[in-house]
Amino acid sequence: xxxxxxxxxxxxxxxxxxxxxxxxxxxxxxxxxxxxxxxxxxxxxxxxxxxxxxxxxxxxxxxxxxxxxxxxxxxxxxxxxxxxxxxxxxxxxxxxxxxxxxxxxxxxxxxxxxxxxxxxxxxxxxxxxxxxxxxxxxxxxxxxxxxxxxxxxxxxxxxxxxxxxxxxxxxxxxxxxxxxxxxxxxxxxxxxxxxxxxxxxxxxxxxxxxxxxxxxxxxxxxxxxxxxxxxxxxxxxxxxxxxxxxxxxxxxxxxxxxxxxxxxxxxxxxxxxxxxxxxxxxxxxxxxxxxxxxx
Amino acid sequence: xxxxxxxxxxxxxxxxxxxxxxxxxxxxxxxxxxxxxxxxxxxxxxxxxxxxxxxxxxxxxxxxxxxxxxxxxxxxxxxxxxxxxxxxxxxxxxxxxxxxxxxxxxxxxxxxxxxxxxxxxxxxxxxxxxxxxxxxxxxxxxxxxxxxxxxxxxxxxxxxxxxxxxxxxxxxxxxxxxxxxxxxxxxxxxxxxxxxxxxxxxxxxxxxxxxxxxxxxxxxxxxxxxxxxxxxxxxxxxxxxxxxxxxxxxxxxxxxxxxx
Numbered sequence: 209x210x211x212x213x214x215x216x217x218x219x220x221x222x223x224x225x226x227x228x229x230x231x232x233x234x235x236x237x238x239x240x241x242x243x244x245x246x247x248x249x250x251x252x253x254x255x256x257x258x259x260x261x262x263x264x265x266x267x268x269x270x271x272x273x274x275x276x277x278x279x280x281x282x283x284x285x286x287x288x289x290x291x292x293x294x295x296x297x298x299x300x301x302x303x304x305x306x307x308x309x310x311x312x313x314x315x316x317x318x319x320x321x322x323x324x325x326x327x328x329x330x331x332x333x334x335x336x337x338x339x340x341x342x343x344x345x346x347x348x349x350x351x352x353x354x355x356x357x358x359x360x361x362x363x364x365x366x367x368x369x370x371x372x373x374x375x376x377x378x379x380x381x382x383x384x385x386x387x388x389x390x391x392x393x394x395x396x397x398x399x400x401x402x403x404x405x406x407x408x409x410x411x412x413x414x415x416x417x418x419x420x421x422x423x424x425x426x427x428x429x430x431x432x433x434x435x436x437x438x439x440x441x442x443x444x445x446x447x448x449x450x451x452x453x454x455x456x457x458x459x460x461x462x463x464x465x466x467x468x469x470x471x472x473x474x475x476x477x478x479x480x481x482x483x484x485x486x487x488x489x490x491x492x493x494x495x496x497x498x499x500x501x502x503x
Numbered sequence: 504x505x506x507x508x509x510x511x512x513x514x515x516x517x518x519x520x521x522x523x524x525x526x527x528x529x530x531x532x533x534x535x536x537x538x539x540x541x542x543x544x545x546x547x548x549x550x551x552x553x554x555x556x557x558x559x560x561x562x563x564x565x566x567x568x569x570x571x572x573x574x575x576x577x578x579x580x581x582x583x584x585x586x587x588x589x590x591x592x593x594x595x596x597x598x599x600x601x602x603x604x605x606x607x608x609x610x611x612x613x614x615x616x617x618x619x620x621x622x623x624x625x626x627x628x629x630x631x632x633x634x635x636x637x638x639x640x641x642x643x644x645x646x647x648x649x650x651x652x653x654x655x656x657x658x659x660x661x662x663x664x665x666x667x668x669x670x671x672x673x674x675x676x677x678x679x680x681x682x683x684x685x686x687x688x689x690x691x692x693x694x695x696x697x698x699x700x701x702x703x704x705x706x707x708x709x710x711x712x713x714x715x716x717x718x719x720x721x722x723x724x725x726x727x728x729x730x731x732x733x734x735x736x737x738x739x740x741x742x743x744x745x746x747x748x749x750x751x752x753x754x755x756x757x758x759x760x761x762x763x
Contacts, residue, residue, distance in 0.1 A: 393605035397669070400565060400599040401619040401676075402591030411622050415609040 253485055257478035265289035265479060269447060270463065276472040286475050292449045293463040293480065296364065299451060300443060300459060301429055303368035308375040309425055315376075316383020317409060331380075339377040346370045347438030355442055364450070364457035367443030371435060375428040382424020386417040423495040430491035434484055436461035460484045509727075509740050514538035515680050515710040516562065521576035523557050525569060531557040533734035534576070539680070539727075544702055544711045546725035546742065548718060550762065554734040555714045559682050562712070563597040564590055581679050591623060598673025602685045604665035606657035606672070613653040616640060616671050639671040642708075643701055663694025667701065674709070681705070683713040687720065699724050718758060722746050730754045 264287065271279070271288035279286045315331060322328040350370035359365055394416060398408040414421070436459075439445075444456040445466060464480045467473040516539035523532040532554040539545050547555040560566040562578055564585065578585045585593050606615045616636045620627055627635070636653070640646040645667045649660070657668055666686060673681055683702075687695040702711055703724050715721050721728050721742060728742040730751070738745060738754045749755040756762055 391603070391605070393601055393603050394607065396565070396568075396601060397605040397607065397672075398618075398622060399568065400563065400594055400601075401622060401672070402594035403619075403622040404591070407622055407624075412607060412609075416607070418609070 250485065253478060253482040256475075257480075257482035260285055260475055260479035261482065262289075266294060267291050269449065270467075270473070270476065273470055273472050276470070280472055286473065290460060290463050290476070290480050290483070292446060292458040293460040294483075295449050295451065296443065296446070296457040296459040296462075297433065299453070299457060300364050300367045300371060300439070301433060303364065303453065304371035304375060304432060305425070305429060307368065308372035308379055308428065312376050312379025312428075313383050313421060315380045317387065317413075319380065319384045320387040332384075335377040335380045338373065343370075343374060343435055344437040344441070346373050347441035349373070350438060350442045359454045362442060362444035362456040363454045364443055365453040367439045367457065367459070368453070370438035370442050371432040374432050374435065374438070378428040378431060379424055382427070383421055386420030386424065387413060389420065390416050419498045419501065423499045426491050426495035426498070430488045430495070433488050433491070434461050436465055440465070509538075511538040511540045513541060515541040515581060516712070517577075517579040518558075518562075519577040519579070521558070521561060521578060522574070523554070523561055523566060524573045525571060527571075527573070530734045532561065535736045537729065537736060537739050539710065539712055541710050542706050542708070543726040544706050544713060544724050545727040545729065546721035547712070547714045547729045547731060548721050548757070549731035550757065553731040555731050556684055558731070559684055559712065559714050562680070562682055563594050563599055565599065595619065595676040596679045598676055598678035598681050600666070600669050600673055600681065600683045600686050603689045604662055604669055606660070606665050606668050608656065608658045610657060611654045612649050612657045612660070612668060615657040615668055616675050618672055619676050635675050639674045642674050642705065643667040643671045644697070645671060661694070663690050663697055666690060666694065666698060670698075670701070678709065680710045680712060683711065685714055685716055688716055695720075730757060732757070
């Protein structure tokens with residue numbers, strides 16, 4: 209080969225390596241931008257919120273404006289906590305799960321068992337659409353269905369119903385996808401032992417896909433944990449700890465909104481957000497762990 | 504009609520004019536008639552898509568899982584017409600082993616062996632359960648390898664061990680006939696030869712019907728062989744005769760590697 213041709217080749221190689229490096233750096237830089245917000249959010253929440261976190265914060269209800277103002281002028285931390293929000297959130301999320309999990313799992317099984325049927329396709333599409341419905345609209349619906357006719361006023365039940373409608377499509381989809389991942393051979397093994405179909409589903413398919421189902425459920429819960437809009441129209445909020453599902457109830461995101469509207473309570477916004485963020489992250493990491501363990 | 508005339512006394516299984524179609528008019532199994540000998544290994548050979556798996560699955564009615572299936576003819580298992588039997592009873596009498604080892608991933612080795620009882624809600628005394636597990640695992644020569652890890656998950660075993668576990672699961676019901684659908688095609692040669700030795704040993708107590716892709720395997724372990732082509736049972740006879748002097752031209756061509 210001539211030396212000129214050789215030179216062209218090596219030059220070409222050099223520019224190519226250079227371009228390659230530039231592109232790689234760009235990819236890395238853009239990826240860092242993606243994770244930057246979450247790092248900044250967590251940093252900010254910890255920096256501003258950690259000083260309010262104490263046992264009182266979990267065990268007591270919020271102070272009134274006057275107490276908060278006094279504490280602020282004296283340079284102390286704001287007394288009280290968000291116990292009503294924590295219990296309200298737990299109450300409504302648990303109730304929503306009790307509604308959404310059985311319905312979602314059974315629907316998911318139906319979709320998996322009848323992939324091509326008209327009804328199954330309809331359900332699949334509708335549940336996809338449901339996932340895109342704005343949460344405030346779901347709040348309105350729950351207001352129409354529960355608040356007015358059933359509980360005769362704002363209630364935890366109405367809040368749970370709106371949250372469960374939000375969870376439902378996630379659980380349906382994750383159930384169907386998880387079941388699809390089970391090898392057909394496992395199903396055949398059970399059927400070849402003469403096991404009736406419903407028992408194959410209950411005793412073989414569900415246990416085998418259990419961790420996948422759990423992952424979907426945890427993600428669904430973590431999604432509704434921070435929902436505010438539907439709760440404003442349904443659960444409304446409450447200054448006391450309430451376990452009565454037919455009464456107005458507070459929730460952590462509702463409290464954050466209330467604190468936002470009161471200049472004396474601003475510090476509580478950060479600590480409440482920190483707690484909410486910690487709950488969501490824990491659920492997310494748990495679901496990732498469970499999903500990774502089964503792969 | 505067929506190129507064979509084989510008389511089998513007191514067959515464990517009689518297949519009479521069996522036709523199976525998935526699609527109207529298209530037969531995956533076309534008018535097959537054969538008797539299967541007790542306490543022997545019978546191999547079903549043939550190229551892909553010749554209907555050998557469908558024939559096997561028709562025997563424990565696993566083929567009914569597909570939609571639009573149409574079955575004609577009779578299968579008599581030990582004197583009973585299988586179409587009258589509840590599938591749970593039939594599938595206890597005709598145990599099945601699949602191509603890919605498929606132990607239940609959530610169950611221990613112990614539970615896998617008695618899965619047939621457990622999943623069907625048949626309660627057994629612990630002593631009887633232990634007996635069944637030990638006998639079945641001993642039968643498949645797995646007992647010594649797993650007796651200390653009985654309560655570990657079956658999915659930790661090697662592929663060959665898993666397949667033997669699956670055979671043990673079928674044996675736990677003490678079946679009349681064991682149906683194997685290419686049981687070694689997903690296994691390495693060492694595991695394959697272990698399974699083959701096992702099948703030869705098992706025929707003392709069980710009747711074995713096996714689909715295989717592997718001609719030399721059929722030659723090694725089977726007593727009788729069937730050759731199927733396009734849903735038709737082309738030839739059926741003693742393995743020794745079939746491999747030395749096949750009667751049908753298509754059998755000969757298949758065995759000499761001209762197609763398949």
